[in-house]
Amino acid sequence: MRVRSILLGAYVSIALAFLLLPVAIIVLFSFNSGANLSFPLRGLAGHWYGTALHDPKMVSALENSLIVGAGMLAVVALVGTPAAWAIARGRFRGRGLLLATIVAPVALPGLFIGIALLTFFASIHVHPSLRTVVVAHAVYTLGFYVVIAAARFSGLDAALEEAAWTLGAGRWAVARLVVWPLVRPALFAALALCLALSLDEFVITFFVIGAQNTLPIVIFSNVRSVVTPEINAVATVLLLTSWLSVGVAALLIQSSARRRRVALAEFVEVGG
């Protein structure tokens, strides 16, 4: 039993190291004061972050990434929420087909989506720009959002809405006072996940972007010429942003649970 747990521990450690070591190295090199990407480190300093921050190419790419992210979120929320509701609660023919269509891009190769969208935009004479990137990212992330949102909607006890009706609430009041507070954390979490996906999306973006650049595109083009620690700094920032989105998502999902815990703590104090 003991041997087994030691072996299991070693296995997990190795697997984690394999996954996380490259990440750790990038973060470490971003603080390297020298310009070489090799050990030993010359010393630790944060000046590559300063360099990145004052690099107009990087800053404008970051801005573009955020613009694309915001646009994508708007499209996904406006298109995905009603779609998810229809899939979860609707009783119409073709419900399964609708879901499959929306989710398909999740499973398709990025390369394929990129080429398809590029061809599509060309055929309707829309020039590549940040707007086409917004559409592309929305196509890509919509499936993730709809699956999460539809799962939440299906999990919502229909009796709660019926209870609200019998208490005198109209459809709008039911939506505002019952449905929205219950689904809000899951919807925000799904959006945060979409943002994380959008921020570091490269392949699809590469096909449909025009003269402007998003952060992953700039990083890639820089890496092709010369790898500087500045890239590591930018990559670290990107990593943090993604983790932040996912972290926010996790917090939101737990927020209702946390409220319960707080109340429970009060209860224990009073009762004990």
Place this chain on the structure above:
Amino acid sequence: MESSAVSLRGIRKEFGSVVALDDVTLDIERRQFVTLLGPSGCGKTTLLRIIAGLETPTAGDVYFGAERVTHRPPQARPLGFAFQRYALFPHLTVLENVAFGLKVRRVRAKERRRRAMEMLELVHLPHLANRLPSQISGGQAQRVALARALAPEPSVLLLDEPLTALDLAIRTAMQEELRRLHRDLGTTFVYVTHDQGEALTMSDRIILMRAGEIAQDSTPFELYRHPSSLFAATFVGEANVWVARAVDDAADGETCRVEAASLPRFSGRAVGAVRRGAAVSYVLRPQRITSAADAGVPGACTISATVTDVLPRGARALVLAATSGPEVRLELEAAEAESLGRGAPLTLAWHPADAVVFPEESSDADSSPVVTSEAETTTV
């Protein structure tokens, strides 16, 4: 119709090709505690949901007082609804739950709070006001749900098996609680249950339903004492059912003698016209049978039997006894039953007025299967 709280006229409900309710007409008087009782699938819950407006009838009309509300949504009907699984809003505290109906009616926050606390006091739970539904027990949750449903002062409270999810001790306490609430508030209660004991205990009036129709509409006493069909007799309370053949012609309410293979002739009160020679069911409550070794009851039906088992039930006990015909169940005082060992001889006696003779019902899948299976053996 004006005097009724709720009136149903020719209600029919189809789900696809299934007919859930067939031409149900019913008037529910104000301040009554009316129970819709029946086995699962009899349409009682569908009927309740149609009264609530959660379902729309395929045909027929629903009236609240003199107003036709058939196509009005639930929020436009003066009603409260208690759900089997409570359906408390999980994101709101107990107090906010109770105040919900007042909030959507735009009652001011202060008044809302006062009224919600008042309702919580009515169900003895003011100390739980700030808890979330996840932190209270099932019994408490159902009381909160009742307070919530009653807070907007509905004229009718609809209850859909509200006690089914609770365990027995709490259920009994809640039955009394519901009776008290009904007495104190004077609200019309329409209660759905499949539990005949619950229906008998709580109701002013029981609507017994079967296969989408009303089988019997009477007081609990009447339903128990004078069931109008074999279904009513076997669904409500316990009953011995013997398949037999009528010896006499008898009109409804007249005494009719019956005979069955390997049994002496018994007599009972006919429900509906019985033709001589027709197959009948002879129905007798276990509580109406006495162990009368002295055979002191004049004109009594008697049969000798031997005890096969004794099942204590507190103050009384159920005794299973073998006869020359089918097994008989009877209920005796615990003291009397305790002295009976297995195999002890008994003379069973009952008054003919306590037994009921039902003409055999044509094609009915829902009635006790005992009847149809025994029919073959005894009528040969």
